[in-house]
Amino acid sequence: MAVESNALLRVNNLKKYFPIKAGLFRKTVAQVKAVDDISFYINEGETLGLVGESGCGKSTTGATILQLEKATAGEVIFQGKDVLSFSKKEIRGMRRDMQIIFQDPYASLNPRMTVTEIVGEPLDIHKLVRNKQEKKERVKQLLGSVGLSTEHMHRYPHEFSGGQRQRIGIARALAVEPKLIIADEPVSALDVSIQAQVINLLQELQQEYGLTYLFIAHDLSVVKHISDRVAVMYLGKIVEMTSKVDIYDNPLHPYTQSLLSAIPIPDPTINKERIVLEGDVPSPINPPSGCRFHPRCPHVMEICRGEDPEFKVYGDNHYVACHFLDR
Amino acid sequence: MRILDEREKLLEIRNLKTYFYTEEGVLKAVDGVDLLLHSGETLGLVGESGCGKSVTSMSIMRLLPSPPGKIVDGKILFKGRDLAQLSQKEMRKLRGNDISMIFQEPMTSLNPVFTIGNQISEAILLHKDVTKREARRQSIEMLKKVGIPSPEKRIDDYPHQLSGGMRQRAMIALALSCDPQLLIADEPTTALDVTIQAQILELMNDLKKSYNMSIMLITHDLGVVAETCDTVAVMYAGKIVEYTDAKGLFGNPSHPYTWGLMNSIPRLDQNIEKLHTIAGVVPNPLDFPEGCKYNTRCPIADDKCLQQEAELQEIRKGHKVRCWHYERLEQLKKVH
Numbered sequence: 001m002a003v004e005s006n007a008l009l010r011v012n013n014l015k016k017y018f019p020i021k022a023g024l025f026r027k028t029v030a031q032v033k034a035v036d037d038i039s040f041y042i043n044e045g046e047t048l049g050l051v052g053e054s055g056c057g058k059s060t061t062g063a064t065i066l067q068l069e070k071a072t073a074g075e076v077i078f079q080g081k082d083v084l085s086f087s088k089k090e091i092r093g094m095r096r097d098m099q100i101i102f103q104d105p106y107a108s109l110n111p112r113m114t115v116t117e118i119v120g121e122p123l124d125i126h127k128l129v130r131n132k133q134e135k136k137e138r139v140k141q142l143l144g145s146v147g148l149s150t151e152h153m154h155r156y157p158h159e160f161s162g163g164q165r166q167r168i169g170i171a172r173a174l175a176v177e178p179k180l181i182i183a184d185e186p187v188s189a190l191d192v193s194i195q196a197q198v199i200n201l202l203q204e205l206q207q208e209y210g211l212t213y214l215f216i217a218h219d220l221s222v223v224k225h226i227s228d229r230v231a232v233m234y235l236g237k238i239v240e241m242t243s244k245v246d247i248y249d250n251p252l253h254p255y256t257q258s259l260l261s262a263i264p265i266p267d268p269t270i271n272k273e274r275i276v277l278e279g280d281v282p283s284p285i286n287p288p289s290g291c292r293f294h295p296r297c298p299h300v301m302e303i304c305r306g307e308d309p310e311f312k313v314y315g316d317n318h319y320v321a322c323h324f325l326d327r
Numbered sequence: 328m329r330i331l332d333e334r335e336k337l338l339e340i341r342n343l344k345t346y347f348y349t350e351e352g353v354l355k356a357v358d359g360v361d362l363l364l365h366s367g368e369t370l371g372l373v374g375e376s377g378c379g380k381s382v383t384s385m386s387i388m389r390l391l392p393s394p395p396g397k398i399v400d401g402k403i404l405f406k407g408r409d410l411a412q413l414s415q416k417e418m419r420k421l422r423g424n425d426i427s428m429i430f431q432e433p434m435t436s437l438n439p440v441f442t443i444g445n446q447i448s449e450a451i452l453l454h455k456d457v458t459k460r461e462a463r464r465q466s467i468e469m470l471k472k473v474g475i476p477s478p479e480k481r482i483d484d485y486p487h488q489l490s491g492g493m494r495q496r497a498m499i500a501l502a503l504s505c506d507p508q509l510l511i512a513d514e515p516t517t518a519l520d521v522t523i524q525a526q527i528l529e530l531m532n533d534l535k536k537s538y539n540m541s542i543m544l545i546t547h548d549l550g551v552v553a554e555t556c557d558t559v560a561v562m563y564a565g566k567i568v569e570y571t572d573a574k575g576l577f578g579n580p581s582h583p584y585t586w587g588l589m590n591s592i593p594r595l596d597q598n599i600e601k602l603h604t605i606a607g608v609v610p611n612p613l614d615f616p617e618g619c620k621y622n623t624r625c626p627i628a629d630d631k632c633l634q635q636e637a638e639l640q641e642i643r644k645g646h647k648v649r650c651w652h653y654e655r656l657e658q659l660k661k662v663h
C-alpha cells in the first residue's frame with residue numbers, strides 16, 4: 001500500500017473472522033470471514049466512502065477499527081499508533097478521537113434519556129465539562145450546530161422524527177470533538193427529502209471542524225456525492241479503491257462495473273447498458289476459491305478460480321484486485 | 328370517434344378516501360386519491376414514507392385491517408366494476424385470479440411451513456381446472472420463467488431455504504401463476520441489493536410484455552420509476568399531487584414537491600456541490616394543515632395555499648397537477 005504522509009487512519013491487512021460454534025462442546029466448526037485482509041487509508045479532512053452489498057463486511061470493518069469487535073489480524077494505525085495493541089485505558093482515550101454514527105436512529109438512542117442527557121453523556125464520560133451549567137451550555141451549542149433548538153433539550157427520542165433523531169446522534173458524536181467519524185449508513189433509513197438535509201449537515205460540519213469521515217453505505221449515488229475517494233467491498237474484500245471521479249468514469253473491476261450499471265438513474269431519457277449479474281452474493285462462510293467474485297464474473301478466466309488476485313495500483317491512486325487486468 | 332385514446336382503462340380510482348379510526352383521532356391515510364391505469368401499462372406510485380401508498384393498494388385489494396381501517400368514500404373501478412362495493416366473497420374470487428399482489432417482504436405471502444411448489448400448485452389448482460400433476464408441471468415452468476435455477480429441485484424447498492432474491496422470485500411466480508391482469512407490487516425490490524434489484528426489475532418488465540399484464544408499482548425510488556414506469560403518480564399526505572407519463576414527470580416536474588424531491592437526490596450521472604433540500608418534515612396525518620398539505624414546506628406557498636387546496640387539474644395534455652402556482656415554479660426552476 002502506498003505510504004500516505006498525512007494519513008489519519010491506515011488499515012493494513014485487517015481481518016475479522018467470526019467463529020461458528022456447534023455441538024455439545026461448542027466447537028468451532030467454521031468461520032465467517034466477514035473482513036478478510038483489507039487495506040486502505042484515509043487522509044486528514046478526507047471522506048472515504050465504503051460501499052458494497054448487504055453482508056459484505058462494511059459494518060464489521062467499522063466496528064473492528066473502533067475495537068467494538070476484536071480484530072483477528074492486521075493493523076489499525078491511527079495518528080501513527082497501532083490501536084490494536086492498546087490497553088483498555090488507551091482505547092477509552094482513543095474513543096474521544098474516533099466516533100461512530102449508526103444507521104438506525106431509533107435503536108441507537110436510549111429511549112429513557114432526554115436529549116440533554118444523551119448528548120451530555122460523552123461530556124461526562126470524558127470529563128470535558130466542569131459543572132452542570134457548562135454542560136448545559138455545551139449541549140445547547142452542539143444542538144445548535146446540528147440544527148436543533150433549545151426547546152428540544154428536554155424531550156425524549158420518540159418525540160422526534162427520523163431525521164431529527166439522526167441529528168441527535170450526530171450531536172452526540174460531535175460532543176467529544178472527534179477527529180474521525182465512522183458513519184455507518186447514516187442516511188439509509190431516512191426519506192429522500194430528509195436524507196438530503198442530513199447529508200448537507202455532515203458536509204457542513206466537516207468543513208467547520210475539519211472532520212475526517214469513513215462513510216459506509218450501500219447507495220453508491222450517496223457515497224459518490226459525499227466522498228473524495230471510494231472503496232468497493234465484495235464478500236470481505238476491497239476489490240477497488242480510487243477517487244470518486246475515477247470510480248464512476250473509469251471503473252476497472254467487473255464487480256464495480258456491474259454495481260454501477262445496476263443503479264437506476266432517475267431520468268427516463270437515459271438508456272444505459274446494463275450488466276445484469278447472475279446469481280446471488282455467496283456466503284462468507286465458505287467463500288468461493290480464488291477471486292471471490294469469479295462465480296458471477298462476466299470475464300472469469302482459469303486463474304480466477306484458483307488464485308486470489310493481488311490488490312494492486314493501476315494508475316494514479318487507483319487500486320484494483322483483478323486478474324483480468326493483467327491478462 | 329375514439330381515436331384519441333384507444334387504450335383500455337383497466338383500473339380507475341376516483342376520489343378514494345380510506346381512514347383509520349384510532350384512539351388519537353381519525354387518521355386520513357388516503358384522502359381523495361384519483362388514479363388511472365391502462366391495460367398493459369406500468370403505473371408508478373411514488374411518495375415518502377407514510378403518504379398512503381400501501382393503504383391505497385390495500386384498499387384496492389380490500390385487505391385493510393377493519394377496524395380500524397375503512398373505505399369511507401370513492402370508487403375503485405376495475406374493468407368497470409366497483410371493487411369498493413364487492414363482498415369479501417366476490418373479492419376472494421378476484422384476488423390471485425384477476426389481481427395479484429407482491430410485497431416488500433416475501434414472507435408476507437409465502438407460508439413458511441409449505442414448500443414453494445406446494446404453494447404455487449395450490450394456487451393453480453384453485454384457479455384452473457387441471458390435475459395435480461399438471462399443476463406441479465406448471466409450477467416448475469413458472470419457477471423457471473422467474474429465473475430460479477434447477478426449478479425441478481428447488482420446487483421442494485421451503486421458503487427459508489432460499490436466498491432473499493430467490494424468495495422474491497418465488498413470490499412473483501406465485502403471484503403470476505394465475506395470469507393476473509393486474510399486478511400490484513408494493514416496494515418489491517426495496518429490501519434487495521441493487522444487483523438483485525436489477526434482476527427482479529428486468530424480470531417484471533419481461534413478464535409484463537409476455538403476459539400483457541398491467542402493473543401498479545409502489546416505490547419511493549425515483550430511479551426505479553424512471554426505468555420501469557409508463558405513467559407516474561406522485562403522492563403526498565394522502566393525495567395525488569402530480570400524474571403524468573414518466574418522460575413528462577422527469578422532464579418537467581410541475582408540482583413544487585415533485586421538483587424538490589427530484590433535486591434532493593444525489594445522482595450518479597451528475598456532480599452537484601450541494602444538494603437541494605426540502606425544508607421541514609412531512610405533516611402528521613392526524614393533524615394535516617389547512618389548505619394545501621404541502622404548504623408547510625413549499626417555497627412558493629402564499630395565503631391562498633394556506634386556506635384552500637387546489638384540484639388535480641390538467642395543465643397540459645395528460646399532465647395533471649394539484650397546485651395553484653405551478654406557473655410560478657417555472658421561475659424558481661430558472662433560479663436553481
Ligand SMILES: Nc1ncnc2c1ncn2[C@@H]1O[C@H](COP(=O)(O)OP(=O)(O)OP(=O)(O)O)[C@@H](O)[C@H]1O
Pocket residue numbers: 018032033034052053054055056057058059060061218284
Ligand atoms: N457477531 C457476528 N457473528 C457472526 N457473524 C457475524 C457477526 N457480525 C457480522 N457477521 C457476519 O459477517 C458478515 C458481514 O456482516 P456486516 O454486518 O459487516 O455486513 P455489512 O456489509 O455491514 O452489511 P449490511 O449492508 O447488511 O449492513 C455477514 O455475513 C454477517 O452475517
Ligand SMILES: Nc1ncnc2c1ncn2[C@@H]1O[C@H](COP(=O)(O)OP(=O)(O)OP(=O)(O)O)[C@@H](O)[C@H]1O
Pocket residue numbers: 347349354356374375376377378379380381382383392395396547612
Ligand atoms: N392499521 C393501521 N392503523 C392505523 N394507521 C395506519 C394503519 N396502517 C397504516 N396507517 C397509517 O396510514 C398512513 C399511510 O400509511 P401507508 O402504509 O399507506 O404509507 P406508505 O406510503 O406505504 O409508507 P411506506 O413508504 O413507509 O411504506 C400512515 O400514517 C400510517 O401510519
Ligand SMILES: [Mg+2]
Pocket residue numbers: 058059060
Ligand atoms: Mg452494515
Ligand SMILES: [Mg+2]
Pocket residue numbers: 380381382513
Ligand atoms: Mg408502504
